[in-house]
Amino acid sequence: MNSADLGRRVGVPSTALFTDQYELTMVQAALKAGTADRRSVFEAFTRRLPEGRRYGVVAGIGRVLDAVENFHFDDEMLTFLREQNVVDGPTLAWLADYRFSGDIWGYPEGEVYFPGSPILRVEGSFAECVLLETVILSILNHDSAIAAAASRMSAAAGGRGLIEMGARRTHELSAVASARAAYIGGFSTTSDLAAGFRYNIPTVGTSAHAFTLLHDTERDAFRAQVDSLGRGTTLLVDTYDVTEAVRTAVEVAGTELGAVRIDSGDLLLVAHRVRQQLDELGATETKIVVTSDLDEYAIASLAAAPVDAYGVGTQLVTGSGQPTCSMVYKLVARAGSADPAEPMRPVAKKSLGAKSSVGGRKWAARRLDEHGVAEAEVIGTGAVPAELADRQLLVELVKGGEVIAREPLDTARDRHIAARAGLPMSAVQLSRGEPVIPTEYV
The missing domain is CATH 3.20.20.70 (Aldolase class I)
Incomplete structure (x- = not known):
């Protein structure tokens, strides 16, 4: 295939209204409170794999990049938001100038993932990052579910x-x-x-x-x-x-x-x-x-x-009975202002039951055994251990608002074949089971 594999993006409409209303009302409240510009880190991950599945498949990254690039509010959209009284005038003015200017890191498309894997990490101001939550999750949850079913088939x-x-x-x-x-x-x-x-x-x-x-x-x-x-x-x-x-x-x-x-x-x-x-x-x-x-x-x-x-x-x-991956998009770290010199501090939801999450800006690496087969998904917030430095999974996708990591679809397809082959053989068993490797936090 040729360079057109990157996808025909001509005529792609804005993705800004592929979102939930509360994303915009949070921005309005944060603007009024003076907290909208606080530097923040959001991560997309899943707390568990669909029942019986032994691994997940990352798909939709290329579509996420398109969605982020095309996330802007045109005059017709702003008129709709004003007429429906969704947000106030100052927020509409802010939305009129919106373009994502932060950074995004993520698992490359076709890679496999496990519970807790920080599949996507979005960094920027609170307001610009929170707006992307719904569209990112709708793409990743759908595409990764289909790709996982396809992989099993x-x-x-x-x-x-x-x-x-x-x-x-x-x-x-x-x-x-x-x-x-x-x-x-x-x-x-x-x-x-x-x-x-x-x-x-x-x-x-x-x-x-x-x-x-x-x-x-x-x-x-x-x-x-x-x-x-x-x-x-x-x-x-x-x-x-x-x-x-x-x-x-x-x-x-x-x-x-x-x-x-x-x-x-x-x-x-x-x-x-x-x-x-x-x-x-x-x-x-x-x-x-x-x-x-x-x-x-x-x-x-x-x-x-x-x-x-x-x-x-x-x-x-x-999705062969599993049409979503139950991915979530959570704030995991934030600063007290927009000042780049101000340190970030971990934040996390501490709900009862299974909905709690782990705070902190995370890295992820896959540890291999002596035969070169994956044995653990290792996730941490501090320094990456030297023995895992060349096994890190996240790659830079967007830098300063500019997409830097588009790739041919065949590259993602080949990556998945290699990633699946690197898992223990039991990964491709069709019988129900737990994740084929454990997730370890360090």
């Missing part, structure tokens, strides 16, 4: 192809973000053209059952598709009788037929029968693609089947 597929095809099962904008996150998690193609256009993800697609039903006979439908798309196309063979359809497909396209798709029935049994039939007809290179409400468990159950690729929709774009 990728591990279950064992190197076989994975096609993202969930656009019709979610909101049209979520579909684009889902395709992007799925690609990071290990999928190789998408059916969604908007995702292909925006992120240069390879797109695929041929025909549905409606195309076969349109024609007088299945043979007519296959002939029309092959005449239009060539012998290398994929023919859908389960509209009527699968055995007859496979025979007809090879008669029409010849042994150069690219693939057949099976979308119903006992996929394990049908795939074996279709493979045998294709081989007997001389179409030994014709591939088999299966679809039909697949998830990671169904994919794993087909490991012994002669399947070349899986198409996944509903379960992928809904």
Whole structure:
């Protein structure tokens, strides 16, 4: 892929109203109290992984960078806020000039994470940082959930192809973000053209059952598709009788037929029968693609089947039962003023139960065992131990309000493959379990 992998950002609208009202009312109150300019550090993290998951996948960082860059209030937005009496005049004047001018550090996209991992660290004045809370969390919670599901499916597929095809099962904008996150998690193609256009993800697609039903006979439908798309196309063979359809497909396209798709029935049994039939007809290179409400468990159950690729929709774009990562965005340190010389002091929520957090500006590193396999996620607020200095996870993403770390989507995808491979082997087990490595605070 080329430099367009960085994403087509032309015409991206402002993201400033992708937020909750209380972000703006906090700014108003802080401006009036004289505390809005206090230097602050916010961190995005999750207190736990979704139930049964052994690792999380960082996705959405590139979209967060776009959102921060495009977070500004235009005249129409300011008019809306004034007419709805959301904030007062001085706050509207402040918002009119808003541009994030701080720094952001974070786990690079595609990296894995664990409970407590400081996935994103946002530094600047209280007011400019708190405004970004909702949009950052909405992106990270959605994309990381999809990427985690995709990663589990990728591990279950064992190197076989994975096609993202969930656009019709979610909101049209979520579909684009889902395709992007799925690609990071290990999928190789998408059916969604908007995702292909925006992120240069390879797109695929041929025909549905409606195309076969349109024609007088299945043979007519296959002939029309092959005449239009060539012998290398994929023919859908389960509209009527699968055995007859496979025979007809090879008669029409010849042994150069690219693939057949099976979308119903006992996929394990049908795939074996279709493979045998294709081989007997001389179409030994014709591939088999299966679809039909697949998830990671169904994919794993087909490991012994002669399947070349899986198409996944509903379960992928809904996080395979875990549609959010429960990430939070918390103030962890702040100074008493805007003075850079004034020291920061840790702050933290001390709620009863599981909602407390750890204060302080954090670093994170992954400790490896003697075999180079991850054994702990180490998080601290002081000096980084010398033995972990070259294992630090956070990278600088935004400096002085300027994005400095955009990268091709393939880089994030490759990073995830490497990060997952560096975990203990039990990380890819589909059985429910605890995080595959512990989080240690130092």
